[in-house]
Amino acid sequence: xxxxxxxxxxxxxxxxxxxxxxxxxxxxxxxxxxxxxxxxxxxxxxxxxxxxxxxxxxxxxxxxxxxxxxxxxxxxxxxxxxxxxxxxxxxxxxxxxxxxxxxxxxxxxxxxxxxxxxxxxxxxxxxxxxxxxxxxxxxxxxxxxxxxxxxxxxxxxxxxxxxxxxxxxxxxxxxxxxxxxxxxxxxxxxxxxxxxxxxxxxxxxxxxxxxxxxxxxxxxxxxxxxxxxxxxxxxxxxxxxxxxxxxxxxxxxxxxxxxxxxxxxxxxxxxxxxxxxxxxxxxxxxxxxxxxxxxxxxxxxxxxxxxxxxxxxxxxxxxxxxxxxxxxxxxxxxxxxxxxxxxxxxxxxxxxxxxxxxxxxxxxxxxxxxxxxxxxxxxxxxxxxxxxxxxxxxxxxxxxxxxxxxxxxxxxxxxxxxxxxxxxxxxxxxxxxxxxxxxxxxxxxxxxxxxxxxxxxxxxxxxxxxxxxxxxxxxxxxxxxxxxxxxxxxxxxxxxxxxxxxxxxxxxxxxxxxxxxxxxxxxxxxxxxxxxxxxxxxxxxxxxxxxxxxxxxxxxxxxxxxxxxxxxxxxxxxxxxxxxxxxxxxxxxxxxxxxxxxxxxxxxxxxxxxxxxxxxxxxxxxxxxxxxxxxxxxxxxxxxxxxxxxxxxxxxxxxxxxxxxxxxxxxxxxxxxxxxxxxxxxxxxxxxxxxxxxxxxxxxxxxxxxxxxxxxxxxxxxxxxxxxxxxxxxxxxxxxxxx
Amino acid sequence: xxxxxxxxxxxxxxxxxxxxxxxxxxxxxxxxxxxxxxxxxxxxxxxxxxxxxxxxxxxxxxxxxxxxxxxxxxxxxxxxxxxxxxxxxxxxxxxxxxxxxxxxxxxxxxxxxxxxxxxxxxxxxxxxxxxxxxxxxxxxxxxxxxxxxxxxxxxxxxxxxxxxxxxxxxxxxxxxxxxxxxx
Numbered sequence: 001x002x003x004x005x006x007x008x009x010x011x012x013x014x015x016x017x018x019x020x021x022x023x024x025x026x027x028x029x030x031x032x033x034x035x036x037x038x039x040x041x042x043x044x045x046x047x048x049x050x051x052x053x054x055x056x057x058x059x060x061x062x063x064x065x066x067x068x069x070x071x072x073x074x075x076x077x078x079x080x081x082x083x084x085x086x087x088x089x090x091x092x093x094x095x096x097x098x099x100x101x102x103x104x105x106x107x108x109x110x111x112x113x114x115x116x117x118x119x120x121x122x123x124x125x126x127x128x129x130x131x132x133x134x135x136x137x138x139x140x141x142x143x144x145x146x147x148x149x150x151x152x153x154x155x156x157x158x159x160x161x162x163x164x165x166x167x168x169x170x171x172x173x174x175x176x177x178x179x180x181x182x183x184x185x186x187x188x189x190x191x192x193x194x195x196x197x198x199x200x201x202x203x204x205x206x207x208x209x210x211x212x213x214x215x216x217x218x219x220x221x222x223x224x225x226x227x228x229x230x231x232x233x234x235x236x237x238x239x240x241x242x243x244x245x246x247x248x249x250x251x252x253x254x255x256x257x258x259x260x261x262x263x264x265x266x267x268x269x270x271x272x273x274x275x276x277x278x279x280x281x282x283x284x285x286x287x288x289x290x291x292x293x294x295x296x297x298x299x300x301x302x303x304x305x306x307x308x309x310x311x312x313x314x315x316x317x318x319x320x321x322x323x324x325x326x327x328x329x330x331x332x333x334x335x336x337x338x339x340x341x342x343x344x345x346x347x348x349x350x351x352x353x354x355x356x357x358x359x360x361x362x363x364x365x366x367x368x369x370x371x372x373x374x375x376x377x378x379x380x381x382x383x384x385x386x387x388x389x390x391x392x393x394x395x396x397x398x399x400x401x402x403x404x405x406x407x408x409x410x411x412x413x414x415x416x417x418x419x420x421x422x423x424x425x426x427x428x429x430x431x432x433x434x435x436x437x438x439x440x441x442x443x444x445x446x447x448x449x450x451x452x453x454x455x456x457x458x459x460x461x462x463x464x465x466x467x468x469x470x471x472x473x474x475x476x477x478x479x480x481x482x483x484x485x486x487x488x489x490x491x492x493x494x495x496x497x498x499x500x501x502x503x504x505x506x507x508x509x510x511x512x513x514x515x516x517x518x519x520x521x522x523x524x525x526x527x528x529x530x531x532x533x534x535x536x537x538x539x540x541x542x543x544x545x546x547x548x549x550x551x552x553x554x555x556x557x558x559x560x561x562x563x564x565x566x567x568x569x570x571x572x573x574x575x576x577x578x579x580x581x582x583x584x585x586x587x588x589x590x591x592x593x594x595x596x597x598x599x600x601x602x603x604x605x606x607x608x609x610x611x612x613x614x615x616x617x618x619x620x621x622x623x624x625x626x627x628x629x630x631x632x633x634x635x636x637x638x639x640x641x642x643x644x645x646x647x648x649x650x651x652x653x654x655x656x657x658x659x660x661x662x663x664x665x666x667x668x669x670x671x672x673x674x675x676x677x678x679x680x681x682x683x684x685x686x687x688x689x690x691x692x693x694x695x696x697x698x699x700x701x702x703x704x705x706x707x708x709x710x711x712x713x714x715x716x717x718x719x720x721x722x723x724x725x726x727x728x729x730x731x732x733x734x735x736x737x738x739x
Numbered sequence: 740x741x742x743x744x745x746x747x748x749x750x751x752x753x754x755x756x757x758x759x760x761x762x763x764x765x766x767x768x769x770x771x772x773x774x775x776x777x778x779x780x781x782x783x784x785x786x787x788x789x790x791x792x793x794x795x796x797x798x799x800x801x802x803x804x805x806x807x808x809x810x811x812x813x814x815x816x817x818x819x820x821x822x823x824x825x826x827x828x829x830x831x832x833x834x835x836x837x838x839x840x841x842x843x844x845x846x847x848x849x850x851x852x853x854x855x856x857x858x859x860x861x862x863x864x865x866x867x868x869x870x871x872x873x874x875x876x877x878x879x880x881x882x883x884x885x886x887x888x889x890x891x892x893x894x895x896x897x898x899x900x901x902x903x904x905x906x907x908x909x910x911x912x913x914x915x916x917x918x919x920x921x922x
Contacts, residue, residue: 391880394847434846434872436883469869469911473887534910537901538894 057084061097078111082118089122089262096129103136103150109143116149119157120258123266127163130154131170138173144182151186156255158193160262171199178211188220195224197231204228205235233379234372333360348373353380356413366417381410382423391439392431400439407443411450418495420450429462437474445481449488453496456520464527471531472538476545479535483548486528490555493521494563501564518567525556525569533574543584549575550590557597566610568601570624577647580635583673595632598625639668662696670698743792744831745838748804755896756785756803757888760826761811762819764790766844766875770811773878773885782898784889791822792829806896807838809888811875812859814845814852820859827866837904838895839868842884844875869911 060077081098084090090098101107102115137147154161161167167174171194177187205228212221222240229236330349333339339346339360346364348355355361355377365373387393388403414420428447435444451459471482497517532549539545553571560568571594579591602625605611611618634641641648642655642664655663665671670679679695686701757774759767771786778784785803794802808830812819823841830839841863845852863870869891873884895904 391874392847436873436880437887438879438883469871472907472910473871473890475886475890538899540900 057081057090057094061094078114082114085118085120086258089120089265091122092124092126092129095119095121095125096132099129099133100136102146103133103142104140109146112142112146113149116146116153117255119153120255121157121160121262123160124162125157125160127161127166130161131166134167134170134173144180147180148183148186151183151190153255155186155189155193156259158190159259164194168194168196168199171195175204175207178207184211184215185218185220188224192220192223192227195227195231200228200232200235202235209238230380230383231376232372233375330358330361333358336360336363339363343367353377353384356409359416362413362416378421378423381421382426385410385423385427386430389427389431391436392434404440404443407440407447411443411446414450420452422452425451432463432466432470435466435470437470437478441478441481445485446488448482448485449492451489453493453517453520455516456523459520460523460527468531472534476539476542479539480545480548483528483532483535483545483552486524487548487552487555490521490524490528490552493517493524494555494559494565497521497565498563518565521559521565522567522569528552529572529575533572536574536578541578541582543582543587546579546582546584546587547590550579550587550594554590554594554597557594557601560601560605560608566605566608568598568605568611568618568621570598570621570628576628576631580632581667585674585677588672588674592632595629599629635667636669636672639665641667665699671695742831743794743805743808743829743834745805745834748802750804750806750896753898754783754785754803755806755892755898756787757892758787758789758805758808759811760789760792760808760823761813762790762816762822763811763813764788767811770875770881770885773881774888777882777885778889782893782896784892792826805838807840807888807892808834809840809842811842811844812854814843814854814856814859815848816845817853820854824862835866835868837868837906837908839866840871840888840891841866841868842871842873842888844873846872847874867908867912869908 057080060080063074063077081090098115098119102112102119107115133150137150142150171191174187174191174194178184178191180187205225208221208225208228212218212225215221225236225238226240229240330346333342333346336359343364346361348361348364355365365377384406388406390400390403410421410424414424424447428444428451448463451463467482471479497514500514500517532552535545536542536549553575556569556571559565576591579587582588602622605618631641631647634646635648640646643649648667660666662671669675679698683690683695683698683701690697759771761767767788771788774784774786787802787805810823810826812823841859843859846856860870871884871887873887874880875884891907893899894902894907897903
């Protein structure tokens with residue numbers, strides 16, 4: 001770079017710390033007395049000096065415009081212009097004039113370059129001036145160096161140009177300059193800033209790929225290709241290397257200080273807002289830093305609507321004129337009714353990711369037939385997830401907080417659309433082995449519950465292996481969170497299945513039932529049953545964990561009636577027995593409720609054709625249920641669980657060593673550790689006068705009551721103990737053995 | 740004796756010992772401190788750090804029984820892989836029944852790995868031991884790795900009733916068919 005600069009103008013040495021820039025800074029900060037150059041040392045004469053200055057500028061520009069060659073007078077004028085430019089910047093008209101002179105004047109190259117270097121705006125650069133200058137550049141015979149310098153100037157001052165529509169319509173002309181070797185990297189930078197979705201055309205892509213085969217994968221080509229790919233992923237099929245932080249040099253050394261000062265100056269004085277009509281988000285200083293991708297912009301329209309065109313009086317984009325209809329400005333789309341009214345006129349924004357935050361646009365996305373729209377969204381999402389993931393990559397621009405918010409947005413979009421995105425599923429599979437189990441846990445596990453319904457044997461090696469390893473080596477809270485997400489996954493699958501079945505016209509369940517759903521759901525349930533059994537062992541039957549497990553199986557128990565899936569699966573023994581022998585009332589209550597729901601479902605399922613046909617397979621389920629109910633009743637009601645051939649049989653000699661007198665009845669309804677508070681409450685309510693409370697007295701009291709009034713005993717039981725436990729008994733006491 | 744055996748010493752009551760083995764000392768020591776910080780209050784944990792096996796024989800009698808060996812490798816250093824490979828023959832075969840695990844660091848700085856992930860995976864499969872990923876440089880990730888190692892350690896030291904190290908290993912390995920599992 002520096003040698004190049006030296007070549008350009010041997011007259012004026014260009015150094016990084018430009019003394020003019022330094023002077024500019026000094027003057028704006030107010031340390032140096034103003035206008036010492038003009039020999040005025042008095043601050044009071046400031047206004048006069050300013051007036052003098054602008055006059056001087058006018059005269060200088062006049063002269064430069066008229067003159068044919070450079071002499072000493074011209075040198076003085078040029079220096080005046082330079083000084084004023086660096087001090088306070090040039091007005092838009094002056095820039096226009098100067099550009100004119102530069103690109104069509106008769107001066108030597110060195111002078112022209114000098115003039116280009118001092119083109120620093122005071123506020124804005126008019127677009128018309130740029131367009132005119134560029135057309136002169138194409139037509140006239142400027143040297144290569146001038147052209148390159150002009151491009152560099154454009155890139156440096158890009159943000160100050162007050163409109164980009166015209167420049168965008170010259171896109172093809174800019175593109176043709178790619179051929180020239182010296183200019184190609186700056187042109188790429190310029191195109192990168194200018195490109196909109198409409199500019200991405202197959203022949204341009206082909207041209208870029210040709211160029212790439214000639215010069216290799218240069219970073220500037222890579223940048224432009226990545227941008228094209230993010231707009232139209234279907235046009236570019238080659239795989240691109242992952243995003244880099246910096247593709248182009250940030251700012252040109254020549255104008256670096258000046259740009260900064262002008263920006264600061266403009267920031268202080270309230271500028272009329274530069275209306276960006278390009279559909280890209282305005283939070284992107286793309287030149288400076290790679291987009292901190294987790295910022296999702298507000299959707300903006302890609303075309304100006306007709307009213308705005310008439311207002312501005314600017315030229316409209318060709319497509320809008322040809323199509324003849326006005327597109328609804330997306331910034332105003334807030335409600336569903338607006339969407340319905342304007343559904344013919346909606347154009348999707350250039351930044352596809354902005355639909356994720358807008359509910360009406362998500363609705364719209366659901367209806368359209370175009371697959372490429374989804375491709376764009378998925379491509380952007382997979383890139384962002386890969387880049388922003390805090391545990392897969394060291395990323396300097398996303399913290400855990402930002403990534404968490406980003407995941408939240410994706411999850412709410414999935415929840416809104418009630419379907420999962422394949423890119424988030426792929427991300428889950430890739431990042432799960434590397435996950436530490438703690439970062440962004442709540443949000444990340446919610447991604448788990450949106451895996452689309454598919455063949456479980458395909459999902460298993462990708463998901464279950466890493467999940468299992470993490471599950472067994474992490475804390476109880478992690479285990480509970482995973483179980484909760486798996487429950488939601490099951491619910492989602494069941495809902496999708498139910499929807500599919502209701503959509504299909506035939507109601508016969510024999511041949512049309514999607515077997516995939518059946519198999520996947522049953523495999524998922526056995527997987528979770530296995531996880532739960534071992535988790536209970538690992539956490540020594542913690543009631544907190546048991547709550548989540550029973551929650552899952554509550555969903556399972558009602559599968560047949562609620563979701564119309566011809567499948568009934570029991571929970572494993574490793575879940576039933578710890579829940580039965582627990583000392584937590586709620587767990588026992590929950591267990592009894594689940595048994596009740598199973599009974600209802602199993603009775604109803606006997607009518608089902610499919611189940612009748614597959615009797616052999618479902619026999620096992622009925623047998624398991626019978627076994628559990630028998631164990632339940634033995635334990636809580638008949639107190640026979642310690643007898644021979646029952647599930648809790650222990651050699652009586654060993655039991656005697658425990659020195660518990662009435663061990664036989666120690667687990668029944670009255671004496672069960674989980675139901676102890678209710679027994680005591682029963683005694684206190686029924687016999688408040690008694691001073692000595694003994695649980696065995698309940699039995700006597702009950703017997704008395706049963707002899708006299710059978711029904712009221714049950715009624716008292718109903719009132720004082722847990723209602724579901726009692727109702728289960730009511731129902732279970734009726735013939736419960738089925739086959 | 741050159742081999743490190745799992746059962747040749749009596750266990751100390753309520754104490755679990757973990758041995759961290761790796762080429763670089765600083766991350767191991769930081770991990771050790773993190774482990775001790777994480778398990779304050781529960782059973783006592785002793786952390787031993789070594790750079791290679793065999794362990795020096797002069798302090799043999801003072802050393803407690805080792806419950807879990809963790810081999811730490813970095814994806815950016817071939818030397819760490821070679822150190823681990825050189826130490827593996829000094830471990831008795833019975834250790835590999837659930838009392839060994841491999842910890843890989845440096846995954847986050849993916850682009851410039853000198854060891855391919857597949858080589859590490861193959862080694863873990865060959866020795867039939869679980870493979871964990873973690874970053875030991877950032878504190879929060881170090882803390883979560885420490886928590887996971889403590890969970891495994893508790894089981895290997897026999898502090899969880901009804902579950903042994905071999906049991907845990909068989910559950911974590913994906914080769915077992917789920918449908919054949921007794922639930």
